[in-house]
Amino acid sequence: MFHRLGLALIVCAAVLAAPALAATYEYLENTPPLLERLTPEVVATAFPGATRVELVDDGGPPAAAAYIGENLAGYLFSALDISPTPGYSGVPFDIVAGVDLAGNVTGSIILFHRDPHVEHNVISEFSAGATISARIMNAAIAQGARIVLRFRNGAMDVTEPTIDAVTYRQMNDQELIDAGAVTRIVVTNTDLEAILADAGMSGRELEIAPRNAPVYVDFRFGLGTVLTIGGNGAGLSNYESFHSSFPEGSQAIVFGSTGTYNFQGHKFQNRANDYRLERVRVLQGDNSYEFTRDTYIRDASSPGRSVRLGTFNGLAVLPPDSGFDPFAPWTAELYAYVKNADGSLEPVLIASGEYQLPPQYVLMPQPEPLPAWMQSWHDDREAVFILGGALIVLTLILTFQAAISRSGQVHRMVRTGFLIFTLVWLGWIAGGQLSILHLLNYLQAPFQNFDWTFYLAEPLIVILTVYTAISLVLIGRGVFCGWLCPFGALQELLAQISRALRLPQWNPSESIQKRLWMGKYISLAAVVGLTFAWPSAGAAAVEVEPFQTAITSYFQRGAPYLLYAGALLTVGLFTERAFCRFLCPLGGAFALLDRLHLLNLLKRRPECGSPCQLCARSCPVRAIEKSGKIKTAECFQCLDCQVEYFDDERCPPLVTARKSRERAARGPQTVFAYTPSRGGAAS
Numbered sequence: 001m002f003h004r005l006g007l008a009l010i011v012c013a014a015v016l017a018a019p020a021l022a023a024t025y026e027y028l029e030n031t032p033p034l035l036e037r038l039t040p041e042v043v044a045t046a047f048p049g050a051t052r053v054e055l056v057d058d059g060g061p062p063a064a065a066a067y068i069g070e071n072l073a074g075y076l077f078s079a080l081d082i083s084p085t086p087g088y089s090g091v092p093f094d095i096v097a098g099v100d101l102a103g104n105v106t107g108s109i110i111l112f113h114r115d116p117h118v119e120h121n122v123i124s125e126f127s128a129g130a131t132i133s134a135r136i137m138n139a140a141i142a143q144g145a146r147i148v149l150r151f152r153n154g155a156m157d158v159t160e161p162t163i164d165a166v167t168y169r170q171m172n173d174q175e176l177i178d179a180g181a182v183t184r185i186v187v188t189n190t191d192l193e194a195i196l197a198d199a200g201m202s203g204r205e206l207e208i209a210p211r212n213a214p215v216y217v218d219f220r221f222g223l224g225t226v227l228t229i230g231g232n233g234a235g236l237s238n239y240e241s242f243h244s245s246f247p248e249g250s251q252a253i254v255f256g257s258t259g260t261y262n263f264q265g266h267k268f269q270n271r272a273n274d275y276r277l278e279r280v281r282v283l284q285g286d287n288s289y290e291f292t293r294d295t296y297i298r299d300a301s302s303p304g305r306s307v308r309l310g311t312f313n314g315l316a317v318l319p320p321d322s323g324f325d326p327f328a329p330w331t332a333e334l335y336a337y338v339k340n341a342d343g344s345l346e347p348v349l350i351a352s353g354e355y356q357l358p359p360q361y362v363l364m365p366q367p368e369p370l371p372a373w374m375q376s377w378h379d380d381r382e383a384v385f386i387l388g389g390a391l392i393v394l395t396l397i398l399t400f401q402a403a404i405s406r407s408g409q410v411h412r413m414v415r416t417g418f419l420i421f422t423l424v425w426l427g428w429i430a431g432g433q434l435s436i437l438h439l440l441n442y443l444q445a446p447f448q449n450f451d452w453t454f455y456l457a458e459p460l461i462v463i464l465t466v467y468t469a470i471s472l473v474l475i476g477r478g479v480f481c482g483w484l485c486p487f488g489a490l491q492e493l494l495a496q497i498s499r500a501l502r503l504p505q506w507n508p509s510e511s512i513q514k515r516l517w518m519g520k521y522i523s524l525a526a527v528v529g530l531t532f533a534w535p536s537a538g539a540a541a542v543e544v545e546p547f548q549t550a551i552t553s554y555f556q557r558g559a560p561y562l563l564y565a566g567a568l569l570t571v572g573l574f575t576e577r578a579f580c581r582f583l584c585p586l587g588g589a590f591a592l593l594d595r596l597h598l599l600n601l602l603k604r605r606p607e608c609g610s611p612c613q614l615c616a617r618s619c620p621v622r623a624i625e626k627s628g629k630i631k632t633a634e635c636f637q638c639l640d641c642q643v644e645y646f647d648d649e650r651c652p653p654l655v656t657a658r659k660s661r662e663r664a665a666r667g668p669q670t671v672f673a674y675t676p677s678r679g680g681a682a683s
């Protein structure tokens with residue numbers, strides 16, 4: 001009857017409240033323009049230091065430019081404007097966030113949400129139990145930042161390996177060489193003699209004869225398409241000429257040299273030489289590339305005195321259809337010329353060097369971030385493993401409960417040990433406290449944009465929900481409430497201490513208890529009804545659960561919350577699990593659903609209830625009726641009654657049987673008497 005009444009209360013509350021749900025969408029339908037939302041307080045939080053914001057009207061994703069002084073420092077955007085994302089409650093939220101030009105999120109502030117477990121409007125203030133919302137909102141901010149920047153700074157976001165033609169860092173020739181960005185080959189006069197000897201040209205006169213200086217040529221080259229290499233090697237204005245004068249996809253080789261011999265010569269300006277840059281060429285695979293005046297940008301800013309790569313510098317350009325692969329190795333060759341007897345010139349290779357572009361000059365595509373729910377499973381894999389192990393242990397405990405219950409000591413160790421694990425690790429360390437909020441979100445799902453991925457975003461809660469649902473159908477409410485609820489465990493462990501200290505214990509009479517049991521159904525109906533009808537009141541109503549105070553916030557909350565949680569725990573010292581039995585909305589929901597359970601693993605005897613009341617009086621939560629029947633909706637599967645059931649020192653039928661055996665062994669004499677462990681004598 002109580003189940004039916006509780007269910008009716010919830011349905012009535014939800015039906016009456018449904019029209020008010022529409023009010024939730026008021027903000028979404030009348031969202032103010034972005035600039036109106038960027039109040040000084042919002043800007044100060046989302047982009048600290050910004051002195052001015054200005055709407056960007058460039059046809060891209062909506063954003064406002066944030067300036068510090070006169071300099072553009074980044075952008076402000078609204079996650080709702082960029083890509084409306086439903087929160088954990090299923091209703092889209094609005095967050096304004098800032099991103100600087102390097103892609104760092106500068107701050108964020110929540111302007112609108114309907115997630116009852118988000119208390120305040122700044123993400124950093126999330127409670128530990130609101131990790132699903134935090135993850136979804138953080139993912140929306142990261143995605144918004146990427147979209148806003150991708151449009152305005154395409155180079156930051158590439159889809160394939162791309163030569164970095166946008167990043168510029170000032171570097172001198174030695175720094176470029178040290179970084180591997182430029183290859184250097186030095187040919188001394190002595191080297192030159194050896195080279196000529198090897199080529200069978202010893203003693204032949206060179207077109208450019210060595211001088212007294214020991215270095216004939218100090219030759220440098222690199223991939224000039226890279227802004228840092230080409231811009232430093234040949235000058236930024238020449239680099240700009242390369243980009244403006246040659247088709248997209250062209251590649252540039254930057255050459256430089258110092259010494260007696262320069263790589264450039266002057267004949268590339270002569271028609272008689274076909275304008276060929278005849279001293280250098282590039283080889284890659286089977287391809288050989290040579291350059292002419294038309295494909296060469298000479299660094300003419302200070303001819304002969306440049307200090308970029310050398311005293312002579314320039315960019316030699318390869319057209320897009322040249323087949324040159326800037327990512328693959330290539331070779332640069334430098335030729336000198338010897339004079340023949342007839343006055344003609346004959347080339348001789350005097351320097352040849354390999355080049356491979358270092359990876360730091362290649363922009364790589366950013367891997368697409370994992371969806372929020374996958375990321376959370378990846379991040380929490382250790383906790384998932386521990387919880388999985390714990391649930392296997394619990395399943396074994398429940399399966400072999402008869403064996404465990406045969407020894408009061410083993411039972412006490414197993415039960416206390418598991419409750420400590422549930423409280424300390426599951427509750428306080430891992431934040432795995434199932435709450436009425438989770439149930440509310442499942443209830444609200446049909447009314448909102450259902451997206452199952454949001455329900456997967458908190459791995460421990462997902463696992464606990466699935467395990468609890470299965471155990472509810474199989475065994476009943478007691479598996480979760482008796483073993484997996486951290487607040488329930490806290491109450492029970494405190495009750496154990498209370499009994500050890502011999503504090504007085506009080507339990508209501510059966511008739512009063514039945515009325516008090518209704519409290520949890522009323523509490524459930526109120527929370528469900530208010531959440532649908534009046535979300536902000538619903539957010540307050542869920543505080544009937546002290547879980548956030550005692551478990552996820554580690555008692556780090558305001559005085560009213562602490563007083564409330566403290567009062568519940570204090571009452572629990574004298575009446576075991578008073579909150580669970582009489583007030584907990586989640587316990588009420590599970591008690592309602594408990595009627596689905598298929599199995600009853602708790603053993604009973606014909607004598608249970610008539611005449612024996614030992615288990616009924618031993619049950620710490622008085623879940624055994626006078627008839628001997630266990631009311632599973634109120635049972636916490638603590639197995640205390642099973643310890644009594646197997647105790648041949650206390651369970652009357654077993655005592656009788658044992659004494660009969662002993663009498664038979666000793667001869668005809670017996671006395672029958674026993675004393676129940678808690679709460680007085682059994683009949």
Ligand code: SF4
Pocket residue numbers: 480481482485486487488489579580581584585586587588
């Ligand atoms: S009744 Fe509530 S507090 Fe008690 S164990 Fe169940 S869910 Fe936890």
Ligand code: SF4
Pocket residue numbers: 602618619620621622623624630634635636637638639640641642
């Ligand atoms: S003692 Fe009570 S709560 Fe514990 S298992 Fe038995 S009936 Fe359930």
